[in-house]
Amino acid sequence: MPDVETPVLVVGGSLVGMSAAVFLGHHGIGATVVEHHRGTAIHPRAALITQRSMEAFRTIGIEKVVREESEKQFVQDGAVMAVETLAGRELAWFIANLNEGVRDVSPTVRLFITQKLLEPLLQKRAEELGADLRFATEMISFEQDSASVTAVVQQRDTSQTYRIRARYMIAADGPRSGIREQLGIPMRGRGILSNSVTIYFRAPLAPLLRGRNLSVILVSNSSLRGFFRIEKPFETGFLVVNTTGNPAHPNEDLWTGLTNDRCIEYLRAALGDDSVPITVDDVMKWNTRADVAERFSEGRVFLAGDAAHVMPPYGGYGGNTGIQDAHALAWKLAYVLRRSAGEDLLSTYEPERHRAGSMTTEQAYTRYVTREAKYLDRGSLQPQVEDLNVEMGYSYDSSAIIPESDADSRAHENPRESRGRPGSRAPHLWLEPGVSTLDLFGRNFSLLTSAEGTGWLQAAPLAAQRLGIELDAHQIGHANFCDRYGISAAGAVLVRPDGFVAWRSQSAVDSPEATLVRTISAVLNRPLL
Numbered sequence: 001m002p003d004v005e006t007p008v009l010v011v012g013g014s015l016v017g018m019s020a021a022v023f024l025g026h027h028g029i030g031a032t033v034v035e036h037h038r039g040t041a042i043h044p045r046a047a048l049i050t051q052r053s054m055e056a057f058r059t060i061g062i063e064k065v066v067r068e069e070s071e072k073q074f075v076q077d078g079a080v081m082a083v084e085t086l087a088g089r090e091l092a093w094f095i096a097n098l099n100e101g102v103r104d105v106s107p108t109v110r111l112f113i114t115q116k117l118l119e120p121l122l123q124k125r126a127e128e129l130g131a132d133l134r135f136a137t138e139m140i141s142f143e144q145d146s147a148s149v150t151a152v153v154q155q156r157d158t159s160q161t162y163r164i165r166a167r168y169m170i171a172a173d174g175p176r177s178g179i180r181e182q183l184g185i186p187m188r189g190r191g192i193l194s195n196s197v198t199i200y201f202r203a204p205l206a207p208l209l210r211g212r213n214l215s216v217i218l219v220s221n222s223s224l225r226g227f228f229r230i231e232k233p234f235e236t237g238f239l240v241v242n243t244t245g246n247p248a249h250p251n252e253d254l255w256t257g258l259t260n261d262r263c264i265e266y267l268r269a270a271l272g273d274d275s276v277p278i279t280v281d282d283v284m285k286w287n288t289r290a291d292v293a294e295r296f297s298e299g300r301v302f303l304a305g306d307a308a309h310v311m312p313p314y315g316g317y318g319g320n321t322g323i324q325d326a327h328a329l330a331w332k333l334a335y336v337l338r339r340s341a342g343e344d345l346l347s348t349y350e351p352e353r354h355r356a357g358s359m360t361t362e363q364a365y366t367r368y369v370t371r372e373a374k375y376l377d378r379g380s381l382q383p384q385v386e387d388l389n390v391e392m393g394y395s396y397d398s399s400a401i402i403p404e405s406d407a408d409s410r411a412h413e414n415p416r417e418s419r420g421r422p423g424s425r426a427p428h429l430w431l432e433p434g435v436s437t438l439d440l441f442g443r444n445f446s447l448l449t450s451a452e453g454t455g456w457l458q459a460a461p462l463a464a465q466r467l468g469i470e471l472d473a474h475q476i477g478h479a480n481f482c483d484r485y486g487i488s489a490a491g492a493v494l495v496r497p498d499g500f501v502a503w504r505s506q507s508a509v510d511s512p513e514a515t516l517v518r519t520i521s522a523v524l525n526r527p528l529l
């Protein structure tokens with residue numbers, strides 16, 4: 001007998017593993033998480049949290065506390081821009097105000113909060129929702145059969161080993177994923193682009209900021225290319241250095257010969273002011289890389305986060321894409337574990353998230369090359385698409401989506417234009433102050449209709465009973481609802497627990513109950529009753 005039995009084993013308890021534990025807990029699944037480190041992140045790393053991630057955090061009840069913590073750390077709504085040096089010439093303003101022009105598409109906002117502050121909030125929520133978190137615990141091997149995954153783990157302090165048996169396993173074990181390696185899943189893409197460094201430092205930076213509200217400051221000059229992020233009260237921050245020397249033929253290996261003095265040299269070259277006193281606190285070495293795992297699953301094991309895709313931190317997409325992976329996987333695992341869905345529902349994780357992860361990785365690569373590493377532009381760049389398309393406009397094409405005859409398989413679109421198209425994120429509308437359409441989703445399937453949708457409303461509980469699932473039915477009175485969701489007043493829209501439109505009927509049908517039973521069975525990949 002194994003020593004621990006759990007429905008889902010999550011390997012890696014950093015941003016993505018901890019998010020997976022929270023989303024599973026939200027669906028009533030108490031996961032077991034093993035994490036090599038003794039606690040959550042000690043380095044800031046990811047900080048830009050997109051609206052889509054914030055929407056997921058809103059669903060699990062931590063949006064408010066995330067916003068509050070963010071306010072303590074960063075001035076809100078800063079710019080993303082490029083300079084020659086912080087003290088010197090400005091080169092470009094990519095985003096003048098982080099939330100300019102995007103507030104209408106979501107009930108929430110983009111913000112900055114570092115992993116150091118965010119992960120403890122996720123940890124607390126995961127524990128509240130019943131996760132079993134095991135820090136200082138390393139997974140050392142695993143095997144799977146047709147019924148379960150059995151992992152051998154080791155407690156680092158005592159060296160004690162024991163076995164954990166799970167129905168499913170999530171590999172949230174980061175860019176060098178040992179699980180991905182053991183499964184023999186190769187990475188495909190642009191490869192390793194540089195041996196980069198992040199230098200965490202202290203310095204009086206306020207005079208160099210000159211009152212500018214800057215969230216991300218790209219630095220590009222003849223000495224180096226990278227970026228700053230600076231926290232309140234402008235005395236601490238980090239400098240990422242990706243390449244140094246001649247921008248056309250740069251040095252991509254920052255690891256060799258790295259000393260404290262070299263770090264100070266880099267900081268001076270980026271600050272552009274030799275008089276500023278600087279203290280280097282820490283240095284982190286990592287690879288700038290743009291690669292996606294060939295497959296996102298193998299049997300009962302699912303890759304999520306950097307284990308599945310590694311992208312340059314240009315656009316701030318890496319951690320967010322991982323949060324979306326966890327969000328997309330959690331409800332499917334919960335439905336299958338509860339036997340509400342057929343096991344094939346899990347095979348929809350890969351087509352849905354692989355396409356989104358690949359598109360996002362390429363978009364991060366395009367931003368890296370055009371903003372910082374022009375020497376890599378060899379004519380194979382995907383054209384840059386709008387940030388909103390990447391952040392929340394990715395769309396799904398799988399057997400858990402019922403396409404329309406006029407549907408196409410576009411990988412992304414502007415969320416203002418998707419208008420309830422099956423496969424896209426269900427649009428936001430304020431229903432009353434503080435309550436969005438998005439607040440109707442999160443746990444169950446939801447059926448939305450408008451004033452003339454009474455037939456659908458009556459059919460919903462009957463269909464739910466026949467299917468043995470929860471189905472929330474809502475009649476939406478908002479004047480723009482039909483237009484925003486692309487239906488007539490007698491139509492209906494079926495939204496999945498992850499807030500994606502699974503199916504819609506533009507108008508009324510003769511037998512709504514049978515239609516709903518047939519449709520939801522198909523979406524859940526289970527046989528028709």
Ligand SMILES: Cc1cc2nc3c(=O)[nH]c(=O)nc-3n(C[C@H](O)[C@H](O)[C@H](O)COP(=O)(O)OP(=O)(O)OC[C@H]3O[C@@H](n4cnc5c(N)ncnc54)[C@H](O)[C@@H]3O)c2cc1C
Nearest residue numbers: 012014016036046047048139173174305306316318319320
């Ligand atoms: C400088 C920088 C800035 C960035 N900025 C942003 C940003 O603004 N926004 C954004 O979205 N992303 C950003 N990113 C990317 C983001 O940091 C990563 O995408 C994110 O941290 C990935 O999280 P993860 O949980 O998948 O992997 P990781 O954070 O790598 O976590 C993996 C965890 O698994 C554990 N682990 C591994 N193997 C085992 C094992 N066998 N047993 C137990 N535990 C194990 C590790 O200890 C680790 O804690 C940035 C990255 C960098 C370097």
